[in-house]
Amino acid sequence: MDSWSDIVDVCSSVAIHGSHIHVVNDIKFTGDKIPPMRIPSLSDETLSGKTPDVLIIGGGISGCAIARELTKWNLSVMLLEKEADFALGASGSNDGEVHVGFDLSKGSLKQKYVLLGNKIFDQITDELDVPFKRIGQYAAFTQSWLFIPICLLALWRRFYDGVWDTRIVTRKKLLKKNSTFSKKMKFAVYNSSAGVVCPYGLTIAYAENAAENGAELYLNTAVLDMETDKDGNITSVTTNRGKVYPKVVINAAGVFADDVAEMAKDRFYSIYPRRGTNSIQDKKAAKNIDTIASVQYINKAMFKKGHTKGGGLMRTVHDNVLAGPDAVETYKKEDTSTNAESIKTVYDKQKGTVPANSERDIITYFTGVRAPTFEEDFIIEWGRKCPNMIHCSGIQSPGLTAAPAFAFDIEKMVVEKLNPEKNKNFNPRRQGVPSLKNMDLEKRAEMIKKNPDYGIIICRCEEISKGEIIDALNRPLCPPTVDAIKRRVRPGMGRCQGGFCSPLVMQIIAEERGLKLSDVKKASTEAVVLYGETKGGALHG
């Protein structure tokens, strides 16, 4: 077939949501060439001959959470991520919402894990020293006739599905508490336990804590092939850095989960990628909203076919405003390029939520590619033909909320199979880089006295000091790149988008790691920023 949307339609129409029988898409797409997976340029034998107990494929939220939970046991845990940093796939480019599951029905894995995940978020983020705020969520309605049906749905969700905090808020109360909301709203469903977290911040924290507890995590390392024995067990895994021989393999490869399953001759599902674009606005816009809000419409189009991911406006954990995401099918698994239509779609919709909120305050935007199956549920189970592979696939929203919970279950599955001893030295607590801007002046002065670099502000927009940047570089697994520092301590995340601070950040990275300035890259090892000295450059040193 030469139309990707036709293929998606065919597969979706035969898929039964919640079924354990999955649709495998083998329809040949003739409309365009599906781009192959990008492979890191790095090639060495660092991993050759290693025999980890558990090999995790994918350094997103799933893989990193699983790695961390497995370090509670005396197991050798190895995690491979093909990109230059963790959370560079869907885990890093979502909206960071910690969901309540109001849109999900009992019976699906999504629903099970979103409820569990939401409950344990306080504990997890406390242990990993990651900022997390429960700011509540409003799903507002403008159509009065929906009041009774939505009330019934809310009761059902609350008492049958277990979304305990579901409440209905009347127009008066809604607008009194949120004076910036659209006056067209008639009522809203409110869930106080909805929250926000930095999605890549949490993923990196999991990775760091896993490393501190003995896991080996490798960036720029892609799985290229596997060998299986007659029973279907994986015997070896080939990477761009040598062949490894794991006992158990966990497939947390996101959009490439079906490709990895195929390598293990166990492809019983297909991933059909779905793009989502989010915009980030200047902190000035935060006066417009201090919660998560969206307007829900019921119309004919929704009954036709709906992968219209809710989307909405939210105050992020760093006090920006985020708008999005939208949902667009694609056959390109790594196409995170943005386009004008997506931004427009999102803003046209959000005008109905907070009319004063404007796209003029946008400082950046990004696209992520989700990894759903046609059944629209998670797959968390042992391989069907490959007995030593656990599939952790089809993880899309609310994957960020669910990951801390399903990581525990995957931990249990591995423990049952390998029967390891407890790791007595496991330390669940990670100490993040201190955020000085948020300290009171006395505490901040005390910190600067201990380390004067905390008093040198490098990023004026986000008020990030040299000391915090050096701390980030000294954390485990921090690549020497501008983006890695940006994602860990936020210089360049503000309104000037690194215009002022990127040269300074590059100088600090170069000094700390003993690199030439031109060896400091933006994101990947190929993302050259500078081409070396100018004609008179040597004079500058």
Place this chain on the structure above:
Amino acid sequence: MVKTDVLVIGGGPAGLAAAISAKKEGADVILVEREARLGGILKQCIHDGFGLVRYGEKLSGPEYAERFIGEFLELKIKAKLLTFVTSIEKNDKGFKAALVSKEGIEEVQTKSLILATGCRERTSKQVFIHGTRPAGIFTAGTAQHFTNLLGQLPTKRCVILGSGDIGLIMARRLTLEGAKVLGVYEVKPTPSGLTRNIHQCLYDFDIPLYLSHTVTRVFGDDRLTAVEVVKVDEKMQVISGTEEIVECDALILSVGLIPENEIAEDLDVEIDPKTKGPKCDTHLMTSVPGIFSCGNALHVSDLVDYVSESGETAGKYAAHFALQFQDADNKNISSYTGVLGDGKLVDIEIGDNILYFVPQSLNLETDLSSVIVYFRSKDVFDNSKLKIKVDGKVVFEKKYAFLRPPEMEKLKLDFASFGITDKSLILAEVEVGVSE
């Protein structure tokens, strides 16, 4: 707690001039600069052309800055370098600022405050460029920092979007460093930079200027590999079918400067949506008594000479404000208004064909006999006339053979002779198509 009369935030050309002038008026002055050296963006502007208006000679940026830094040091003004203002609050003694530096946190109590915080560059996302997120997208100022301060080449083959002055300067600079500048693309039908820069930086180096063109997308997963350029119509809308892919390794943006007024906004200073700087009276005092604004934070100037000039005005009157405030030490600042702000403000409205006009209001309690005003026209006009009207009557007019938005116009006006009262309606407008 350190006390001072005048606290200047920013050690660029505006802040330096403001500090010097406040000191000369007899005030105690402290200047705060977040970088390690004074001079602001002039440090990286190694091209010449600075100081033509002020000194009648062509200086480089660092040379121009040196003249002020020399005087600043001679006057023994206190400068706090590598120091960042983390918060400012208004209190009954003026303003209290918390400063962060290697030494820790220091609080400074000041009677008046000068915001000389400069401006920042508009980024690629703010002009809605789409595509991938590769390395190789720089604002012109950042590219200039890499090239001139760090001696590092950010590109070998680039496209420049926007014909703002820094973009034009960088086109020449990168060419001199051996890079190939494929062209400067400008979305408007007329250039955004000074005419002299179009000639000296582009034409003299055979760098093409594409007017009514823009960049819509970038390509490349790691380093930028190409950009998509398109033609636009007179409404600056993309003409479909004109897309062209230009292979290059960098996109350099010179698409506008935005005054930095986050501190001002936090202090509830009223911002003029036209200039994006504080609304000021003829003393460059903002809507909050005791807070003054100057330089590119006030409005983006085309020449540094004007930046220094506004700094001097703000410095002088910030000192006056502080010294008068001293006499009324027991009075609360909100009840203290004295000479400088007794509510007798009359706004200058802007009429046809004017982009903006600074100052935005006149304080009738002050001497209005020689007020420096700056304005920019909305469009390119031949043979036009600036008119100042009071209650519909023309009180001043001046002919211009040529007005261009990139070129700021400066005048000295005697508002005292215009018969203005607090009920007057003052209007500034440009009449176009005036015959010779």
